[in-house]
Amino acid sequence: xxxxxxxxxxxxxxxxxHEAVKDIVEGVLxxxxxxxxxxxxxxxxxxxxxxxxxFWLTITSAIFVSALGFLYSELFKQSLTDYVPxxxxxxxxxxxVSSIVLEACNVFISAENMIKQVRQPFTTYVCRMVxxxxxxxxHNAIILLVVIVTVGNDDVLQLLSLLPAILLLSILGVFLxxxxxxxxxxxxxxxxxxxxxxxxxxxxxxxxxxADILTDRAWMVEINPAHHLIDIVxxxxxxxxxxxxxxxxxxGLTGIMTVLAILIxxxxxxxxxxxxx
Amino acid sequence: MGYxxxxxxxxxxxxxxNAHRSLKNTILHASTGGRLARSAGKQLxxxxxxxxxxxxxxxxxxxxxxxxGSGKTTLLRVLAGAYEPVSGYLETKGRVASLLAITMGxxxxxxxxxxxxxxxxxxxxxxxxxxxxxxxxxxxxELGEYLEMPIRTYSSGMxxxxxxxxxTSVEADIVIMxxxxxxxxxxxxxxxxxxxxxxxxxxxxxxxxxxxxELLARVCNRVLHxxxxxxxEEFDPRQRYSPEQQKVVNL
Numbered sequence: 054x055x056x057x058x059x060x061x062x063x064x065x066x067x068x069x070x071h072e073a074v075k076d077i078v079e080g081v082l083x084x085x086x087x088x089x090x091x092x093x094x095x096x097x098x099x100x101x102x103x104x105x106x107x108f109w110l111t112i113t114s115a116i117f118v119s120a121l122g123f124l125y126s127e128l129f130k131q132s133l134t135d136y137v138p139x140x141x142x143x144x145x146x147x148x149x150v151s152s153i154v155l156e157a158c159n160v161f162i163s164a165e166n167m168i169k170q171v172r173q174p175f176t177t178y179v180c181r182m183v184x185x186x187x188x189x190x191x192h193n194a195i196i197l198l199v200v201i202v203t204v205g206n207d208d209v210l211q212l213l214s215l216l217p218a219i220l221l222l223s224i225l226g227v228f229l230x231x232x233x234x235x236x237x238x239x240x241x242x243x244x245x246x247x248x249x250x251x252x253x254x255x256x257x258x259x260x261x262x263x264a265d266i267l268t269d270r271a272w273m274v275e276i277n278p279a280h281h282l283i284d285i286v287x288x289x290x291x292x293x294x295x296x297x298x299x300x301x302x303x304x305g306l307t308g309i310m311t312v313l314a315i316l317i318x319x320x321x322x323x324x325x326x327x328x329x330x
Numbered sequence: 331m332g333y334x335x336x337x338x339x340x341x342x343x344x345x346x347x348n349a350h351r352s353l354k355n356t357i358l359h360a361s362t363g364g365r366l367a368r369s370a371g372k373q374l375x376x377x378x379x380x381x382x383x384x385x386x387x388x389x390x391x392x393x394x395x396x397x398x399g400s401g402k403t404t405l406l407r408v409l410a411g412a413y414e415p416v417s418g419y420l421e422t423k424g425r426v427a428s429l430l431a432i433t434m435g436x437x438x439x440x441x442x443x444x445x446x447x448x449x450x451x452x453x454x455x456x457x458x459x460x461x462x463x464x465x466x467x468x469x470x471x472e473l474g475e476y477l478e479m480p481i482r483t484y485s486s487g488m489x490x491x492x493x494x495x496x497x498t499s500v501e502a503d504i505v506i507m508x509x510x511x512x513x514x515x516x517x518x519x520x521x522x523x524x525x526x527x528x529x530x531x532x533x534x535x536x537x538x539x540x541x542x543x544e545l546l547a548r549v550c551n552r553v554l555h556x557x558x559x560x561x562x563e564e565f566d567p568r569q570r571y572s573p574e575q576q577k578v579v580n581l
Binding site for chain 1: 339343344346352353354407410411412413414415418419420421422423424425426428430431434435437439440444447448451452453454456457
């Protein structure tokens with residue numbers, strides 16, 4: 054029996070906190086049918102009537118990475134065989150993380166119709182966005198496999214660490230989706246703001262250049278979350294070892310975002326339906 | 331078994347102008363105080379549902395009557411669980427089927443079958459549940475081979491048939507409807523009415539907004555008359571709208 058109660062008691066902070074946690078748990082774990090169907094539909098809709106479909110992304114990334122790799126490897130005086138795999142992995146992971154952050158702003162705004170008609174955990178819409186990007190990432194993973202084979206990486210432990218790394222990025226994506234989603238639904242100025250921050254971050258993050266060419270300003274990379282998030286996938290994929298400090302940074306960041314997401318849900322979750330319209 | 335209890339339920343919508351949505355104004359307001367207070371601080375609120383109380387037990391067929399903007403749809407959305415009341419007590423028990431926008435979530439480029447699935451999960455059905463119902467739904471729509479085609483090739487009537495068939499395939503304790511759903515040409519309309527009646531009969535509670543007095547007398551056993559978001563009177567439509575009166579209304 055599904056029971057729904059709103060009362061003075063349900064409006065207390067304690068009860069709101071409980072509902073916030075429940076929303077996340079239910080949305081992620083028990084609405085898989087819905088968010089996976091919606092995410093697949095999003096992908097189908099985007100590539101309807103195209104023969105190659107989402108593989109166009111793979112092709113685009115491959116062309117982009119090869120062309121830039123060819124030119125920049127001379128610019129940065131790197132060997133082609135080292136450099137192209139490096140930017141290939143970095144770029145794919147960057148695309149995954151950055152599109153999650155950008156699309157996080159619109160998770161609730163784009164679900165306006167559903168939010169106003171039916172009761173669903175709000176996290177369902179967030180998971181739809183993360184899963185959609187995970188599907189795109191899976192298509193790009195072909196490039197990742199090619200890289201792993203060409204660099205001859207056969208370190209099982211490092212390769213295995215890729216799975217929890219991608220899982221962690223996805224979990225982080227859910228919490229970022231909640232935080233940005235709620236903020237953007239209330240304050241629409243945050244959307245372009247996030248857009249410009251992401252753009253700047255792209256140039257501040259070691260994707261086309263290596264972090265170790267920095268000396269005095271290395272701290273700028275150390276404090277850059279994007280760098281650590283990329284590194285937990287890139288380093289082990291290239292066989293350069295599992296970066297412990299980046300893992301700690303990513304875990305710490307996810308922890309902070311978990312707390313923030315629950316806080317923001319506790320305070321504002323019940324207002325989302327009023328704000329989307 | 332369904333059950334609804336509402337006690338002083340109130341819903342207020344904030345009306346945002348572009349300035350209100352802007353973070354800049356909120357921050358400026360916080361730092362400069364007085365000067366921008368009028369544009370950023372004073373938030374316009376619309377009270378769409380104002381202290382509504384009622385109780386619905388199994389067997390209740392409640393009709394919501396009222397002018398446009400009297401709060402009928404908002405109240406339905408509150409009952410569907412979309413809006414949380416700003417104040418008051420609300421309790422609903424049982425699976426709620428919201429038939430407020432039956433084409434919601436349908437994808438023009440997806441086939442009829444894909445849309446049955448999409449719409450089904452959106453209504454809260456599990457994939458297994460949909461699989462057991464898909465044949466029955468397909469048969470009811472009479473769309474045949476069209477179900478294999480993208481629904482953008484459908485006429486608007488065919489569209490509605492499909493949406494209607496999926497939406498009414500849910501088993502619910504509480505059915506929420508904005509106007510009695512009526513779709514298709516004459517023969518289909520009859521079939522649809524039978525199906526909708528069946529769904530409503532299987533449910534224990536119906537809450538429906540409508541302007542039709544004839545419909546209220548036929549379907550409902552209670553009417554809540556809303557004005558400016560509050561209930562101004564409650565009556566039994568079968569007594570109020572006698573057959574003679576219904577004829578007048580129908581003319």
